[in-house]
Amino acid sequence: MAELLVPRRFCGPPSSGNGGWSAGALAALVDAGPGAGITVSLRRPPPLDTPMPVTAAGGVTIASLGGAPEDDVVARAEPTEAEPPLADPVSPEEARAAEASYAGLTFHPFPTCFSCGVDRAEGDGLRIFPGRVADQEGAARVAATWTPHPSVCEDGVATVPTTWAALDCAGGWAGDLEERLMVLARITARLDALPRMGEEHVVVGLAGRSEGRRTHTSATLYDADGRVVARAEHVWVAVDPADFR
Numbered sequence: 396m397a398e399l400l401v402p403r404r405f406c407g408p409p410s411s412g413n414g415g416w417s418a419g420a421l422a423a424l425v426d427a428g429p430g431a432g433i434t435v436s437l438r439r440p441p442p443l444d445t446p447m448p449v450t451a452a453g454g455v456t457i458a459s460l461g462g463a464p465e466d467d468v469v470a471r472a473e474p475t476e477a478e479p480p481l482a483d484p485v486s487p488e489e490a491r492a493a494e495a496s497y498a499g500l501t502f503h504p505f506p507t508c509f510s511c512g513v514d515r516a517e518g519d520g521l522r523i524f525p526g527r528v529a530d531q532e533g534a535a536r537v538a539a540t541w542t543p544h545p546s547v548c549e550d551g552v553a554t555v556p557t558t559w560a561a562l563d564c565a566g567g568w569a570g571d572l573e574e575r576l577m578v579l580a581r582i583t584a585r586l587d588a589l590p591r592m593g594e595e596h597v598v599v600g601l602a603g604r605s606e607g608r609r610t611h612t613s614a615t616l617y618d619a620d621g622r623v624v625a626r627a628e629h630v631w632v633a634v635d636p637a638d639f640r
Contacts, residue, residue, distance in 0.1 A: 397424055397449040399458040399470070401441050404519070405509045405560070407578070412441030413509040414579030415627075418470060419559025422584065424449055425456045427474040432585040435472040440578070442469070477583050479628035482601035482615040483531050485538040490597045493526030493538050498573045500524070511564035518544045521557070525565045525600050535602040537569045541616075542595045552589035558616070559584055562627035565600030566612030570631060577610060577631035584627040594619050608633040 399421055401412035418435035425433050441447075447458040447469055454474065460467035485493075499506075499513055506514040510521050525537035541561055543553040553561070562584055567577060590596050596618055603611035610631040616624045 399424070399447045399449050400445065401443055403443045405556070406443060407508050407510070408440065408505050409507055410440070410443065412443060413560050413563065414441075415560040415563025415582060416509055416556045417441035418472070418579070418582050419556035419584070421449070421456060421458050421470050421472045422559065423555040424451075425472050425474065426451065430585065430587060432475045432477055432479070432583060433472055434475045434477065434581065434583040435470055436581045437470050437579055438468045475583055477628070479583055479585060479626040480601070480613045481623065481626060482536060482599035482613060484615075484617050484621055485528050485536075485597055485599050487540055487595055487597055487619070489528060490538040490540045490599075493528050494524045494540070496526035497524035497539070498526075498568060502573075504572070504576050508564065510560045511568070518546050521547070521561060523561060523564060523598055525568045525598060528599075531601055535569050537565055537600045539565065539598050540595055541590075541598055543590045543592045545592055548592040551592050553592065555586070555589070558586055558589055558625055559627070561590070561596075561598055562614045562616055562625055563629070565598045565614040566627065566629040567600075567631060569600030569602040569614075570610040570612045571602075571605065572631075575633050576635075577633050579629060580609070580632040581630040582627055584625060586625040588618075588624050590616065590618065590624055596624065
């Protein structure tokens with residue numbers, strides 16, 4: 396039986412896993428072909444440093460806290476033919492300039508987040524700081540640069556969980572994360588390639604619709620030549636801040 400384990404380094408909130416990294420780690424265990432889309436639903440905050448048994452049946456891969464797989468489910472993954480929407484590209488120069496307006500520099504609900512936390516050191520967290528750029532057909536858009544560090548790479552490219560993490564928080568900041576606390580509930584990602592170590596990339600987040608407690612967003616990762624490396628679509632759910640203190 397396989398296991399999913401989220402080391403503390405890859406936290407989102409201080410006591411649980413970064414949603415993108417955790418989802419990507421489970422997605423890496425899914426039996427799907429190269430470039431296949433995978434949807435991961437997060438049923439509860441992924442615990443840190445806790446081995447979670449992983450089972451697969453009927454095309455569905457489940458990580459749980461133990462016991463029968465239907466009990467205490469943490470995350471559920473399955474292949475999909477869905478195509479996450481593309482956020483229009485942003486030049487590296489514009490993305491670097493936008494980082495100065497990153498809302499998380501003023502207030503950040505989870506400053507130690509592996510993906511976008513301002514308290515993470517270079518080479519420890521990804522430090523993806525997406526700031527506002529021009530809207531896309533009336534939808535808010537944010538962008539930031541990201542250069543994969545050797546500590547998150549294997550064989551010259553970023554790992555699959557790290558790539559999913561890079562696609563995570565840009566969506567949240569494109570949504571209404573400034574106005575209310577949200578956590579990732581579902582992410583669908585498609586990786587065309589893995590980001591190359593030491594190469595500057597651009598992450599673009601795009602706002603979507605909101606329905607009650609749920610907010611829909613998407614994100615696209617571009618390489619230095621403006622080619623799409625990976626894309627994702629997210630569903631975020633508003634939560635009580637007291638649950639994450």
